[in-house]
Amino acid sequence: MNYSYYLKNILFAYNKKKVLQIRELFLPKETSLGIFGPNGSGKSTFLKLLAFLLFPEQGEIFFFGERARDVCSLRKEVTLLEQTPYLLKRSVFENIAYPLQVRKEKNIEARVLEAMELVALEPKKFGQRKWFELSGGEAQRVALASRIVCKPRVLLLDEPTSNLDGENTFLIRRALTSLQEKEKMTIVVVSHDWDWLSAFSSQIYKFPLEIK
Ligand SMILES: Nc1ncnc2c1ncn2[C@@H]1O[C@H](COP(=O)(O)OP(=O)(O)OP(=O)(O)O)[C@@H](O)[C@H]1O
Ligand SMILES: [Mg+2]
Structure with a gap:
């Protein structure tokens, strides 16, 4: 088994309007994948299917060789950073620590600091900042840190660099590339930026x- 997802005979529709139809698709594992396409072509819907937040009307999804059944346990292995992520009305540190606290994990402080470093947020400078004391690019990096802190097996990102400048766009790519290499994560990114995607993705x- 050298794939992360295998989608078979998938049909997905919103109120009878067909959005995705996939006869057979294998996504490789432990690599960086890109998704590119026009508005309304089903990219976000596709990520939500991969995150087990939406379910196809027909067809089956296999996750690392297993038929996707127990959604609650699967959701712990997959994390989606949505197109418009939101932060908790708390400090940067608390935002990133929150997923670890919910899961009653250990070494929370060290792990938060590690995630902050990965997305180039200096703990001394940003740790105690409130959610409203951040630029758009910084907020996006906090949102990313809060998703990677649990080190999911699969990370799905929906336009993580839209509205960001060159420097933030670069920092996010660097963080994702390092995470993929170090943790052997499978990372799937939707983006309208072809150059960014080409630099990041193996496919x-x-x-x-x-x-079809
Ligand atoms: N909750 C919903 N209910 C009904 N229709 C929806 C819903 N979400 C999306 N759609 C429709 O499904 C189609 C695919 O939407 P989706 O959000 O997956 O596209 P996208 O490729 O992510 O677009 P964008 O690049 O604008 O983010 C669109 O026609 C959209 O209007
Ligand atoms: Mg979208």
């Missing part, structure tokens, strides 16, 4: 998918 899927 790019163009939407709407032509696998």
Whole structure:
């Protein structure tokens, strides 16, 4: 088994409007994958299927060789950073620590500091900042840190660099690349920035998918 997901005969529709139809698709594992395509082509919907937040009307999804059934345990292995992520109305440190606290994990402080370092947020400077004391790029990096702190097996990111400048865009790519290499994560990124995606991904899927 050298894939993370295997999608078979998938049909997904919102109120009878067909959005995704996929006969067979294997996504490789432990690599960086890109998704590119026009507005409304089903990219976010696709990520939500991979995150087990939406379910296809027809078809099956296999996750690392297993038929996806127990959604609660699967959701612990997959993390989605949504297109418009939101922060808790708390400090930067508390935002990043929160997922670890919920899971009653250990070494919370060290792990938060590690995640902050990965996304280039200096703990002394940013740790105690409130959610409203951040630029858009900093807020996006806090949101990313709060998703990677649990080191999920699969990380899904929906346009993580939209509205960010060159420097923040670079910092996010550097963090993701380092995470993928160190942790052997499978990372899937939706982006409208072809150059960014090409630099990041080992493979790019163009939407709407032509696998029908
Ligand atoms: N909750 C919903 N209910 C009904 N229709 C929806 C819903 N979410 C999305 N759609 C429709 O499904 C289609 C695919 O939407 P989706 O958000 O997956 O596209 P996208 O490729 O992510 O677009 P964008 O680049 O604008 O983010 C669109 O036509 C959209 O209007
Ligand atoms: Mg979208």
